[in-house]
Amino acid sequence: MSVRNKLIILKLGGSVITHKSSGRKMVNRKNLERLSLELSRAQKKEKFSIIIIHGVGSFGHIIAGKFKLNDGFKNKKQVKVIPLLRGDLEKLNTKVIKTLMENKLNTMAVHPSSLWTLNNRRLKNANLDMIKNLLKLELTPVLYGDILTDSKLGFSILSGDQIVYYLAKKLNAVKVIVGTDVDGVFDANPKINKGAKLIKEINKHNVKQFCVNASTAVDVTGGMGGKINELLKLANFGIESEIINISKQGILEKSLRGKKGIGTLIVPA
Ligand code: IP8
16 A cells, blocks of 8 residues: 555644643643544545644643743753653643543554654654555554654754644645544634634745744644645645544544535635
């Protein structure tokens, strides 16, 4: 099986799979179980290979924000915190994998910090052999936003959104789905502004007119704005993506089964 055939890249947002805004390191079990079920149902009906990347929500953003871990090395206190943060991220990833496996999805954890390094916050020439091999074996790789060593900054944060961009581009994905807890991108923050309107399609020309930072919880990797940046870069390579609301029942399954226009499409200009 070629990995270029029907490869879907899926991001499960940290605000959906954890109780991100509570500030506590708690998995949103109900959402995770429902999403695993939707994934497994879609996979039974459609033939596709998939790479899952999950956000880290309250398991990562709070500590990363408090110690300014995305700014790179500033002091030794930060370095002491890194293994603690890593432990929390692995705990979350193990819980995600366990729930997916309980729903008969054959998955395998891929820990970005054990595999790759960054250069000034970006992945470059990252080795993808392991991921390609897993796909050939029909095992679903499950990655997550992580803290990596950085040749320029000492260390920095690799967001799940950058992983989405990198893998989709290098492996030529046919579909990119970014699951969040809002219906897509709005012209104002929908969590505080009732009149906010959903934008159906974004490209590099119309993006400037929108206010895109809808995250109300601590987010060190840029929230909705960060996502759109990565997805617009992907659109430059001709790869379309869609931001959808996976906190609503059935939306992920519909999207995996080919339905488009249920959120905000990020399209080539
Ligand atoms: O939740 C962030 O990944 P994201 C990773 O995908 C850390 O933005 C460690 C904060």
